[in-house]
Amino acid sequence: MSETTPNDGRRLAQDARDRVRFEEEALELADQVYRVARRLVSTREEAEDLMQETYARAFRGWRGYTPGTNLRAWLLRILTNLNIDRGRRQQRTPDTQPLEEGDYFLYNRLEESGRDTNVDEERVIERLSQDDIVDALSAVPHDFRDVVVLVDIGDFSYADAAQILDIPVGTVMSRLHRGRRILKGELASKTAVEA
Amino acid sequence: MQPYLDRALSDSEYQEAEEHLADCSYCRKRYRFEATLRQYVRHAGAEMMDPALKAKLVALRTPLE
Numbered sequence: 007m008s009e010t011t012p013n014d015g016r017r018l019a020q021d022a023r024d025r026v027r028f029e030e031e032a033l034e035l036a037d038q039v040y041r042v043a044r045r046l047v048s049t050r051e052e053a054e055d056l057m058q059e060t061y062a063r064a065f066r067g068w069r070g071y072t073p074g075t076n077l078r079a080w081l082l083r084i085l086t087n088l089n090i091d092r093g094r095r096q097q098r099t100p101d102t103q104p105l106e107e108g109d110y111f112l113y114n115r116l117e118e119s120g121r122d123t124n125v126d127e128e129r130v131i132e133r134l135s136q137d138d139i140v141d142a143l144s145a146v147p148h149d150f151r152d153v154v155v156l157v158d159i160g161d162f163s164y165a166d167a168a169q170i171l172d173i174p175v176g177t178v179m180s181r182l183h184r185g186r187r188i189l190k191g192e193l194a195s196k197t198a199v200e201a
Numbered sequence: 202m203q204p205y206l207d208r209a210l211s212d213s214e215y216q217e218a219e220e221h222l223a224d225c226s227y228c229r230k231r232y233r234f235e236a237t238l239r240q241y242v243r244h245a246g247a248e249m250m251d252p253a254l255k256a257k258l259v260a261l262r263t264p265l266e
Binding site: 022037041138140161163182189 | 234237247258
């Protein structure tokens, strides 16, 4: 067994400290990463598998992370890539085209139901259950959903979302716009049951 | 409206948007609606991680030598 010099010893110790700190910071972000992961896939099981694969890979490849940069984005990049590799088995293709008036459709419908029941539009939003929102989100086609989840749930900027998904910022904006429109269309159909 | 909501406008564009909103009640209503919806989606869509999962992640750490 070769001897380590004092320098080697110091380097190894520093390396270990850096790695431990990385792991702790990454674990502190797990809740936030999960919140995004859960909405990218269909089931809790998938989300949990994805999280474990992501963290295993992150811990193995920790030297690839530049300290001081956005660790949450770095982790989510691994996660979204893994999700793509898994072939997105739960893909859903839209069978209806999003309504062109999509942006206004939900607003108008809610405004109408608001007029009928004399309730604020915002209260009508609040009547939507968590399940309604979750269902509506999972009905959005995955390319659009990825962007909506990163920006609207993950609170990432357009630039960060672009980096995570490795697409241009312009594509982020158009997919976001379209994805939100589809989401609103889905939510509108849920309020129809109540009206 | 979307980039305004996402705070993705330049300073001068932001200024223009604010000025418009000051005058236009329709847009103000739409803005409030969009902002509320956005907030609601963020809260409703957020889900907590199972503590058992957290434990599994911790167990993935490289063991100290």
